[in-house]
Amino acid sequence: MHTPICAAGTRAVPAPDLLPTDLIDTQAAAQSIGVSLSTIHRWIGRGRLRAWKAVGRLRVSLAELRALLTPVPPRAGLPRPEPGAQAQRAIDRETEAILARAGFLED
Numbered sequence: 001m002h003t004p005i006c007a008a009g010t011r012a013v014p015a016p017d018l019l020p021t022d023l024i025d026t027q028a029a030a031q032s033i034g035v036s037l038s039t040i041h042r043w044i045g046r047g048r049l050r051a052w053k054a055v056g057r058l059r060v061s062l063a064e065l066r067a068l069l070t071p072v073p074p075r076a077g078l079p080r081p082e083p084g085a086q087a088q089r090a091i092d093r094e095t096e097a098i099l100a101r102a103g104f105l106e107d
Helices: 026-033 037-045 062-069 085-101
Strands: 003-005 023-025 051-054 057-061
Touching: 023 026, 026 037, 026 057, 026 062, 037 057, 057 062
Parallel strands: none
Antiparallel strands: 003 051, 023 057, 051 057
């Protein structure tokens, strides 16, 4: 019997046709993506990754694990900030303040 473990540790009984067919144990999941076992358990506890208890061991869907690690594309129409843009704005503000104190900028 595969019993899904929800974020709060509660159990729900899914319909048999909804069970993932690619379940792997949490240790194998952690090793396959290069994270610790505690990270997998943390993701399960926070509801980021579903888990099923089968034969006394927690198992996760390999497809869901891969989906969790897939980067989300930016929303269309929104500009992507350049790397370091926030730091550059801070430098620009500081430079303006220095120039204003020195009298080079008018208010």
